[in-house]
Amino acid sequence: MINSFLRPLFDGLLYPFRGLHPLVGLTVVSLVAAIGILYVFKLTSNQDKLAAVKRKIHAGLFEIRLFNDNPRAILRAQLDILRHNLTYLRLAMVPLLWMIVPLVLVIAQLQFHYGYRGLDPGQSTLVKVELAAAAGRPQAILHAPAGVAVEAGPAWLPALNEVAWRIAAVEPGDYELDLEIGGESLSKSVRVSNDVVRRSPIRPSAAFADQLLYPAEPPLPRGSAVRAIHVVYPPGDAGIPGWESEWTWMIVFFVLSMVFAFALRKPLGVTF
Amino acid sequence: MSRQRRAPGPCGGRVHNVLRAAWSRAQRAKPSLGVAALVLALGCGGGGQGDGGPKVIVLGFDGMDYGLARHFMETGAMPNFARLAESGRFGPLGTSVPPLSPVAWSNFITGMDAGGHGIFDFIHRDPERMIPEFSTSKAESSERTLKLGKWQIPLGSGKIELLRKGEPFWSVLERRGVETTIIRMPANFPPSGSASRELSGMGTIDILGSPGIFSYYTSELFAADRQVSGGVIYEAWEEDGVVHAELHGPDNPFLVEKEEVTADFELYPDPEEPIAKLVVGSEERLLKVGEWSDWVPVTFELIPTQSLHGMCRFYLKALRPELQLYVSPINFDPLAPDIPISTPEDYATELARRSGRFYTQGMPEDVQALKAGVLDRREFLAQAKIAGDEIRRQYEPVLADFTSGLLFYYFGNLDQVSHMMFRAIDRQHPRYDPVADAPFAGVIEELYRQADEIVGYTLDHMADDTLLIVMSDHGFASLRRRMSLNTWLYERGYLAVKNPDLSQDPGFFANIDWSRTRAYAVGLNGLYVNLAGRERDGIVPPAERRALMEEIAAELLATIDPATGQPAVTKVYRREEVYRDRGAIDVGPDLIIGFARGTGGADDSSLGGVPPEVFTDNDGEWTGDHGMDHETVPGILLTSRPLKRPATELKNLAASILAELGVEGFPATADPGEK
């Protein structure tokens, strides 16, 4: 439900960056995320207490420097630092808890913009239908739209409970594949484009966890004989050649957000 | 001390540093952007237009025969060649002694003959160990290793060494400030390092350190007992809807005990339809029976932080009644090369990014699979087309990048396919079958047509003032008869065997009794004296060498092939006479045998075997060849305008090219009489 609201929101937000180098969009997104994180931190944490605890930790460190010939004092100071550190963690936990839900949702959306590379015209990939239960050969038909060609299949792979096709991208565009599986009519999106756009590698089942993990496309109907439909996209590289991985963008995102958060904490008056 | 390991071993230790590669790419990108901007500002932009310096493009078509090319030019099959010949020059180009590609291209590269560059054949022999070995490169692992239980860590890097001597002509050009791009020059692996851009070609190894070892997985009973050359057959069955099998890599260099690294793969056949799903690591492909996969990357884990990056193509030949799955030799992946295959090191990666992964093994056409019957002729042609198309596709961006200096680009498809398809145009060939060969009668003409198209494409895309040179290293002839030099030597008493039942000969010199052998053959055209002090078990005193050579030469020239009634050998060259260059002559055979046109050396003999018959009909798939009297198989030279310094043979072609680019005095060490 939330996803059906977030999908168009993120599509819209990232629209200006679709034709640009992925790092441009990622930098802006990281900057916005950093500001967001700082604000949430400011609003939900007890800034005064945090500042006090940080002062106490510094005091402890100073103590160690000062009494460096007194083992007893050093030990006591170390215990103090440890205690204050735990307090710091407790205080920081509150905003982290506030942030975790929106962050997961945001990351999940971004994953489908930056985690995969597009299909180029001429490129082939697989469409895989995961069946819910083992049974005999299902009737399976794939109707491909004009911009996509079916190269091979259906192949029924009983050991995997799967029906698969190989499709080839022909022309850029957003398409819906129409599938008929055992009398059930289902569809699956496929995007032929190299822009930074939302790509859905999996149309998930209606189960909550699946929807949380794969929010890029509305789930399959409840009670379907199909558990999920995959369109395999090559892993993205966040615009860094040689770094092809579904997680590359996330590393870039976290590093940039951290850098921005540190750089902006003073101007925004946030203690953490 | 660790023992010698095969080539990829030491290289596994080289970490592919993506960051560094990305950085150097970025660095390089800057000036070219600047140049591009300048060109636009001056308003002289345009495809393939140069910056005003002299421009030479050399297209090398391995094995293009002078007689056949002339014929196809006359029949209209090669209009671009014909057009070029009118404005420029077309003629035969003298080849090397012997006329084998690594020798011939080395003549071109160094401006010297084999006496100078030291490549006399595909195969030489190590006189100390008395085993046949490759002539052009040698792999050595790190000598010292640190052993930790079952693991060992190579200290210092192993290396692969190019054995060709002499300075390549492009390094002279680079020294004079002329930019060069050298793509797939044979006998240039590992790449010389002196060109601005280089990609290694013939001689480049697969992941097993070989020119190419394919794999074949089948459910046929006892199939794995069959030994084939250039491939390995594995048994594999479907169980509960899946076939579990392994891809086989080299020995793990990090293990003290020799142990092959492997990578699992699964094949899921559809129980009814002729289609199956292939899973290799995280890679998935759907393959119909009769289909080839694209390149499937495969990673071999050596130790947790180190892995080898290979890739292979799968061909699903059949699912029922028996599973038949061909897997190409595992090539080093150009997207993450673990061995040096280009200059700069990431150039291969850049090419792969631009026009796709490509065969990195030097001779990609899998002739061995056809000879072993694992692929039939149609399947072989499909595979050869895939390999040829990759190289043609890659030519486009390389040509587009070329603005000045020298571009050399090599095409090996014509040579390899001609070897396998020659009988279809030779009715006299012992294996010629009018019915079976009819569908293939046009294959060779098609190869020449494709070469012509490449020339046409080049003419359309190069600047007008570019000099285009089209060349080949040798010609071609039908291979009807085979002659085993070792058997001939044995029958005449020059060579002795341990077991006179020659049908049991295991090859590789194993049956030769060195204590009574005065001469032996190894390689395609080489004959050696078993010389005391040079060969490990040499018995011929140096003082008697010359007389022995003369005696053998005279007898060889007088030998008549009973089937043809003609001499089997038309030339016997003494190395001291036929080679004018010196420096590496000691490596070579004492005598180089020029077989009569139509005759070639026997395979077993080439690898140090002594098969039962001296002469046999050539009944294999390898029906065209060129390892004959070099005067009978010239290559071609076609230039878009007359050369300032005409070249008549491979050896002096580079000097002509350099002259066009304003550089004289190549090679520095050449015999002055040759200039």
Added chain:
Amino acid sequence: MFGSTKVKLDSDLVKKVKRYADIAGYSSAEEFITHALEKELAKLEDADSEEEIKKRLQGLGYIS
């Protein structure tokens, strides 16, 4: 490299080894045994790599 392993040898053999190690100029019987074993192993390893060389040579299309 790390530590050593004890090997049981026939006592007659040990006597012989000691005698010949002396004659051949080895500083100890151990050195002699080590050297002899290394020599044998090197032979076997050589044979191994010869097998590999053969396999690799067969990848060359120009010969069968």
